[in-house]
Amino acid sequence: MSDRPLILAGLTLFVGLVTTPIWHGALDRKTALTAPPIKLPAQEKQCVAPTSYMRSSHMRLLEDWRNEAVRDGQRQFVAFNGKTYDKNPTRTCVTACHTDRKEFCGRCHDYAGVSDPDCWNCHNDSHQASRSAP
Amino acid sequence: MKITRKDFLRLSGLGLLALAGKKAVRAVGERSFASSSPPKKRVRWGMAIDLQKCRQKDGCDRCIKACHSTHNVPQFADRAHEIKWIWKEPFKNVFPAAQTGYTREFFGDLPVLLLCNHCDDPPCQDVCPVDATWKRDNGVVTIDFHRCIGCRYCMAACPYGARSFNWQDPRPAIAMVNPDFPTRTRGVVEKCNFCEERLARGQGPACAESCEEKAIVSGDLEKPDSEVRQVLRSRFAVQRKPELGTGPSVYYIV
Numbered sequence: 001m002s003d004r005p006l007i008l009a010g011l012t013l014f015v016g017l018v019t020t021p022i023w024h025g026a027l028d029r030k031t032a033l034t035a036p037p038i039k040l041p042a043q044e045k046q047c048v049a050p051t052s053y054m055r056s057s058h059m060r061l062l063e064d065w066r067n068e069a070v071r072d073g074q075r076q077f078v079a080f081n082g083k084t085y086d087k088n089p090t091r092t093c094v095t096a097c098h099t100d101r102k103e104f105c106g107r108c109h110d111y112a113g114v115s116d117p118d119c120w121n122c123h124n125d126s127h128q129a130s131r132s133a134p
Numbered sequence: 135m136k137i138t139r140k141d142f143l144r145l146s147g148l149g150l151l152a153l154a155g156k157k158a159v160r161a162v163g164e165r166s167f168a169s170s171s172p173p174k175k176r177v178r179w180g181m182a183i184d185l186q187k188c189r190q191k192d193g194c195d196r197c198i199k200a201c202h203s204t205h206n207v208p209q210f211a212d213r214a215h216e217i218k219w220i221w222k223e224p225f226k227n228v229f230p231a232a233q234t235g236y237t238r239e240f241f242g243d244l245p246v247l248l249l250c251n252h253c254d255d256p257p258c259q260d261v262c263p264v265d266a267t268w269k270r271d272n273g274v275v276t277i278d279f280h281r282c283i284g285c286r287y288c289m290a291a292c293p294y295g296a297r298s299f300n301w302q303d304p305r306p307a308i309a310m311v312n313p314d315f316p317t318r319t320r321g322v323v324e325k326c327n328f329c330e331e332r333l334a335r336g337q338g339p340a341c342a343e344s345c346e347e348k349a350i351v352s353g354d355l356e357k358p359d360s361e362v363r364q365v366l367r368s369r370f371a372v373q374r375k376p377e378l379g380t381g382p383s384v385y386y387i388v
Contacts, residue, residue: 066280
């Protein structure tokens with residue numbers, strides 16, 4: 001019976017440690033739920049698909065573009081509003097609209113804990129092109 | 135229930151008749167469907183390289199430069215890291231069997247322009263474990279760089295040495311990046327793509343377009359009146375290692 005205080009203290013410590021994520025999140029202001037500070041394109045108002053779709057499925061769209069363009073040779077994308085786009089991550093996505101990829105894709109990916117996609121190891125973004133120009 | 139022998143025979147006979155009837159109906163249906171769609175036309179891009187015209191200007195490498203700047207091909211000083219899309223090799227190495235002791239005197243060291251042969255039956259396609267390289271409907275053998283895992287089986291299978299491996303990041307070795315064509319990364323195999331991205335826009339291959347002597351003629355080998363077929367009809371042309379049965383689409387007018 002003399003072990004009771006010891007056991008109780010151990011239990012409290014254990015429960016406290018196990019629930020760290022919960023109360024740490026509640027106490028820390030920085031991890032409060034706010035939208036990531038992404039920078040939207042200045043001139044364009046409409047993406048190649050509705051915003052809600054892009055938010056949830058842009059990776060699917062990019063992959064579909066890739067497979068269709070490279071494997072089936074279908075390089076034109078007809079958007080929901082009837083506009084036609086090249087299925088080209090450089091010209092259509094990055095040089096025309098999201099000129100600062102780090103401030104748009106990067107900030108949200110950082111926020112969501114998504115590792116930077118490897119597309120830009122090969123596909124040129126505007127910075128790469130201007131850096132290498134003479 | 136009891137079935138007599140007579141009933142059994144009658145029933146099986148009826149069953150067989152019904153089966154035969156179904157087969158007949160399906161065969162008729164298929165025939166009428168097939169005749170309504172025209173046979174698919176085959177396209178096979180190919181090239182004829184006139185070596186005499188190619189030699190006209192000594193040391194000319196316009197086509198090589200045009201290809202390399204179009205496709206962001208890196209230039210490494212170390213030959214072990216060389217990335218080859220289109221390059222030159224002495225005649226005696228390219229056509230070892232197509233010369234005699236006397237012709238070697240003249241021909242042996244003359245440069246021959248080399249590139250991927252875009253074979254009719256490409257061995258690289260057969261060995262690729264991930265389907266990253268394949269022959270398109272238009273005869274061009276391409277690589278899906280997204281799928282390539284860098285195993286280099288295709289390099290071993292290619293009898294023409296047309297494929298190169300990226301041992302290091304190619305970007306620092308590209309003098310000026312063409313933003314319209316993606317570079318590659320370390321760990322993928324690459325080669326000439328017959329300017330497949332230009333063909334899609336209705337343009338011809340960059341090497342052929344850049345040649346002032348018009349030494350490179352490209353076109354559809356399946357179309358009897360295409361320019362390349364006319365050239366091949368009027369001049370004697372050879373392929374590299376035709377005995378292997380790969381069916382190269384690049385012809386050399388010697």
